[in-house]
Amino acid sequence: MAKAKLESHHIEREWCKGCGICVAFCPKQVLELDRHEKAVAKRLDDCICCKLCEMRCPDLAIQVTCRKGSE
Amino acid sequence: MAVRDYLRERFFPHIWCPGCGHGVVLNSLLRTVEELGFTKNQIAVVSGIGCSSRISGYVDFHTLHTLHGRALAFATGLKLQKPDLRVIVPMGDGDALAIGGNHFLHAARRNIDLTAIVMNNRTYGMTGGQYSPLSGVGTAATTAPYGNIDPGFDTVRLAAAAGATFVARTTTYHVQQLVKILGEAIQHQGFSVVEVLSQCPTYFGRKNKAGSAVDMMRQFKDQTTPVGSEAKQGNPALIERGVFVREQRPEYCAAYDEVVRRAQGGR
Numbered sequence: 001m002a003k004a005k006l007e008s009h010h011i012e013r014e015w016c017k018g019c020g021i022c023v024a025f026c027p028k029q030v031l032e033l034d035r036h037e038k039a040v041a042k043r044l045d046d047c048i049c050c051k052l053c054e055m056r057c058p059d060l061a062i063q064v065t066c067r068k069g070s071e
Numbered sequence: 072m073a074v075r076d077y078l079r080e081r082f083f084p085h086i087w088c089p090g091c092g093h094g095v096v097l098n099s100l101l102r103t104v105e106e107l108g109f110t111k112n113q114i115a116v117v118s119g120i121g122c123s124s125r126i127s128g129y130v131d132f133h134t135l136h137t138l139h140g141r142a143l144a145f146a147t148g149l150k151l152q153k154p155d156l157r158v159i160v161p162m163g164d165g166d167a168l169a170i171g172g173n174h175f176l177h178a179a180r181r182n183i184d185l186t187a188i189v190m191n192n193r194t195y196g197m198t199g200g201q202y203s204p205l206s207g208v209g210t211a212a213t214t215a216p217y218g219n220i221d222p223g224f225d226t227v228r229l230a231a232a233a234g235a236t237f238v239a240r241t242t243t244y245h246v247q248q249l250v251k252i253l254g255e256a257i258q259h260q261g262f263s264v265v266e267v268l269s270q271c272p273t274y275f276g277r278k279n280k281a282g283s284a285v286d287m288m289r290q291f292k293d294q295t296t297p298v299g300s301e302a303k304q305g306n307p308a309l310i311e312r313g314v315f316v317r318e319q320r321p322e323y324c325a326a327y328d329e330v331v332r333r334a335q336g337g338r
């Protein structure tokens with residue numbers, strides 16, 4: 001099965017308002033809020049490139065780039 | 072094109088509160104347009120006034136930011152003059168169904184090819200949390216501190232009864248479904264209505280002790296079910312989401328062109 005592989009996970013700090021939506025709904029608990037209440041990708045190795053964080057961010061602060069890989 | 076290329080980035084970060092569902096609708100709308108492969112010049116976004124209506128300021132398409140409740144009237148004029156544009160009309164629940172209720176009914180009756188998005192946060196966000204025709208009985212609002220006694224409309228049944236030929240509902244939790252439904256609605260020839268349950272943590276959430284934006288999105292997940300599911304029989308309180316109406320009926324601009332042709336008597 002072709003599986004997407006993570007190329008980059010970018011969070012625009014200036015746009016993030018710390019709502020926690022991306023953190024709460026990431027299926028792999030990749031994300032956290034830091035002490036400034038900004039989202040950070042803490043465990044990128046676990047990211048499965050589902051892009052749900054990017055799609056649910058109300059501030060359009062997240063950009064996930066994936067490359068089609070094969071297993 | 073990347074989703075961000077459709078944004079007017081100079082207005083970011085945007086004005087909506089942390090966790091506001093309207094941002095999720097904006098996000099999904101841009102993703103839909105990108106997936107359908109439209110250029111910026113093929114889309115027009117027409118809105119009224121409200122937190123929801125600010126969406127037209129953030130998208131780099133043709134945009135009209137008009138009067139509270141009147142977006143569909145402006146959109147009708149635009150569509151008749153420029154029928155090749157895909158015209159999208161995002162509205163708040165107050166905007167669409169209180170002050171703008173009459174425009175809504177008649178746009179549906181005419182089956183004019185517009186895509187109406189009802190961003191339903193069950194309150195008047197912009198003006199401080201008054202109840203709307205979609206708040207429902209028993210909810211709290213700044214204008215209903217002892218509980219609202221006004222029953223809410225069912226947007227889907229209202230739109231269908233008035234004649235809309237594509238009617239759907241989903242939520243800001245169900246973003247993949249939202250993109251799919253918006254895509255179908257934009258491509259549908261006729262009046263399309265997409266109701267999106269959207270969280271206003273600042274007013275509806277606080278007044279109704281519904282918790283954070285995350286909590287409210289979890290409620291959208293727990294309190295909805297796919298249309299026609301068995302779960303609904305067991306628990307009638309569940310709100311159905313999916314596509315409810317998908318039919319073909321003569322479209323208004325096409326019918327109007329026919330009138331023009333008749334009036335010109337073949338000249």
Ligand SMILES: Cc1ncc(C[n+]2csc(CCOP(=O)(O)OP(=O)(O)O)c2C)c(N)n1
Nearest residue numbers: 121122123139163164165166194195196197
């Ligand atoms: C003719 C007119 N009446 C009233 C108002 C005040 N007003 C501005 S926005 C709004 C309601 C906003 O609620 P809604 O449409 O549900 O959108 P939301 O802000 O919740 O997204 C009202 C009553 C106005 N701008 N114009």
Ligand code: SF4
Nearest residue numbers: 016017019020022057
């Ligand atoms: S969803 Fe967006 S705004 Fe909210 S915490 Fe995550 S990156 Fe920040």
Ligand code: SF4
Nearest residue numbers: 026047048050051053
């Ligand atoms: S792409 Fe999916 S797995 Fe990766 S951080 Fe976002 S939500 Fe988590």
Ligand code: SF4
Nearest residue numbers: 087088091122196271
């Ligand atoms: S008041 Fe409500 S609807 Fe308006 S921006 Fe804030 S959360 Fe969104």
